[in-house]
Amino acid sequence: MPEMTYRDALNLALKEEMRHDPSVVVWGEDVALYEGSFKVTRGLLAEFGEERVRDTPISENTIVGVAVGAAMGGLRPVAELMTVNFALLAMDQIINHMAKARSMFGGQTTIPMTVRMPGGGGSQLAAQHSQSLETYFMHCPGLRVAYPATPADAKGLLKTAIRDNNPTIFLEHELLYNSKGEVPEDPEFLVPFGRAAVMREGRDVTLVAYARMSILALQAAADLEKEGISCEVIDLRTLAPLDTETFVASARKTGRAVVVEECWETAGLGGEIAYRIHRGCFDALLAPVQRVAGLDVPMPYSRQLERLCIPRPETIITAVRDVVSGRY
Amino acid sequence: MDVTLRGVLPDRELLRFYEQMVLCREFEEACAEQYAKGQITGFLHLYSGQEAVAVGATAGLHRDDYILSAYREHAQAIVRGAEPKRVMAELFGRATGVCKGKGGSMHLFDPTLNFMGGYAIVGGQFPVAVGLAFAAKYRGETRLAACFFGDGAVNQGNFHEGLNWSRLWELPVLFVCENNFYGIGTEVHRSSAVPDIHKRTCGYDIPSEKVDGMDVVAVYQAVKRAADWVREHGRPYLIEAVTYRFRGHSMADPAKYRSPAEHEIWKARDPIPNFGRRLVAEGVASQGQLDGIGEKARSLVAEAVTFAEESPWPADDEVYEDIYV
Known part of the structure; x- marks a missing residue:
């Protein structure tokens, strides 16, 4: 099994799922040309083109909300919020729309989307860039919340999140991006949700x-x-x-x-x-x-x-x- | 009247407009009655007065165009094709409702009609509409997303983010503002620095226009033209339909912030009897035919109420259903 970083494992998961399913699209602030502020989306624009990998305006609530609509319309969007701290600007779409659409519309729609967000503290980024808000999301019914610890889980959980028909908040720890571990190469390697x-x-x-x-x-x-x-x-x-x-x-x-x-x-x-x-x-x-x-x-x-x-x-x-x- | 109705549409279409507006009005008045009886609970925002917008706009769209609206959306759902009895059952919280009683008045939804929801966070539907338009474009479909909203929504960041995004990504979104002049009790000139809402798109290079929202044919023409433009150019457009709600914001609001004189001016512009008079004047219909349409609408709404009353409540074990796939 090859050894790779948590960052590269996430990157591989994105590439594999985009190859696997043309309805997977990626957008967020600086994810395309700049290849992500943490470089998780490196190489995506080159491989998949501008229709599927898109830079967005700095409009967090709309980044999530457009994904909600696109998911309702049959796509499988993976939105990136530059950090979890900015998710606070998107809480209306996350809590009131992404988490609610299926139940408040009587089960007539699915929201197969993922919102990735790096987070956590420890890099001397001070009060507004160091938060750990995982409890905020897991408190809300209707969401899945994944937060991998290892490169293998980073890959396997992200792939599960993208294939899952429920909306998922996918947290990534900024201090783990460079951590290394063995990661299965199998493109069908998935880590199921709800199993510690x-x-x-x-x-x-x-x-x-x-x-x-x-x-x-x-x-x-x-x-x-x-x-x-x-x-x-x-x-x-x-x-x-x-x-x-x-x-x-x-x-x-x-x-x-x-x-x-x-x-x-x-x-x-x-x-x-x-x-x-x-x-x-x-x-x-x-x-x-x-x-x-x-x-x-x-x-x-x-x-x-x-x-x-x-x-x-x-x-x-x-x-x-x-x-x-x-x-x- | 400069334009004759018959010059615009065939008689049967004109009569359908009248029929739909009357049905919406009767439906809303029945809702008020059932709310007073305690059969409908929670928030209830009635559409009476604004019917020309829902009816005219829906007729100007294609059947596969998406429609999204806010929380005053019974009429949009019904005009798009939702059965009045299943909408009423939804308002009664019954299992036979369009959303199995889980959404209520503010969250009607029917994907088989491309009616993609009532949203109750002011402006929450903007990004969702943009996303649906993106999905349509991405999949090579020709449909657009028509996003209805009120004058109160235009000072939300979502409105501006949605305008910017839809123009930037060149997405087929038709924004339809139903300007009824009041965000609950705050008049538009007390909340908007530029109360002419259609002017606010200039910062985003999005064309826009204002239309008389009390004139169903004018709304139809404007929306049809705009929708065709959106389809042709693959870019957003905004219509401001100037209208008025005859009731308060919700059933809890006696609307004391509006003067009786103002109310009377708008009542005189009621889209239904005015349109009816034009139909009679132009010989499209006799008064007797119009009365018959009214009767039919009342009986349809009465059936809807009976259906809702007789419908079962959701089973207790439904409470955990439809949350996750």
Whole structure:
């Protein structure tokens, strides 16, 4: 299996799906001539031409809304928002239109579209460019939300998103674009939605995470192994649907769980996951579920302060030690 | 009257215009009655007064052209071909409604009629219409997307983004503004720096015109000409149809912000009796025929109400249906 970056895996997924289905079209700010601000759409214009790969005005709500209409009209658009932060300008089309059209019209239409958006913090981009808004989307019925952690999942989940007849929010972590991993070459390689990955098996504590947080959880687990604490790492892959069965089964087995989330802690997705674990296996828990989350502050610019705001392997390790030793 | 109706359309088409306008009016008045009885709940925005726009415009389009509208869209759906009884059932929240009772008054939809929805976020339909036009062009189809909206929608960013985008990508969108002068209770000159809405497309190099929205034939002619232009040039066009709603914004609005005098001026321009008088004057129809059309519309609407009343409620397990594929 060839090794490639998360960025190239996404790029390959786009190319394969555009070759596979002529109704797949791509548009967004600077995706064509400039080849994407993160270069995920590199080579698309050259291979597929201006009809299928289009630069748009800086009009985020319309970027999404045109995709809603095009999807209703029988196409399979993949829209890119330059970053998740700009999705806030498109929330009307995402929440009120993309997520609602099928149900409010009585199931008479499908919206087979994908909105890709890079996000996450850690690059000293300050308050307006460092947000983790995944909870906003998974809160809304009618949407699928995928957020890959590995290059293989980046490819397999994006292909599933494009082929799926439901509207999908596809989040990509900016700090993972250069990460490398083995990626299947098979153009029919798809990663199904709603099935979490057990990235590492363990006995003592379950770490539930997603996207970059899963990578940090794996790093923490490797260090904790050295002190004799065995962690099971569950990567959610999709936040909607949420594979409750897998993380509850894991928590039942280990008796302890720590949720690692990059979003703000208050009303963050970790609260929902903790609730589901408590409800699903309260009898088997040896400790309350803990959370390691983004700090409840607008992201400061200075890296000295920023590092405090995002979970790190050290903060995960501390939380796991606390849970295992009963300090909670 | 400079133009004779018979010079424009054959008698049967003119009578169909009259019939459709009367049906829409009777339908809306029945809705008001059923709302008062508590059979229709939620928001209810009635179209009475604006019928010439829906009827004239729809006649000026092709059957395969997409139509999208806002939340005052019963007439557009019915004129396009939705059965009044299934629209009424939708308003009653019944399983037999056009959207199985899940959309209600503001979200009528029927893809078999290319009626692509009522949208209830002001201006939300602009990008969707642009997207449908893109899909049509991409697939090599000759249809256009007709996007209806009110004067209140033109100060939303979506309007300007949609104009810019449709011109930039050269998409077949016909924008039809139904200027009834009020965004709920705010008169257009209190919300728009340029209240002549058709003038606002000049910044996007989109041709536009204003038409008397109380004259069904004038609307028909303008829309037909514009739609043909859009098809020929593959570019957007905007029509501002000047009209008036005889009722408040919704059933919750007694419309106290409008003077009785203003209301009377517009009532005198009611598109239905005026058109009826022209039909009689030109010998297209007798008063007796017009009365018969009125009777027929009333009985059709009465049947629709009975159908809705007798229709089943959606089953409880429907609540989780139609969300995901």
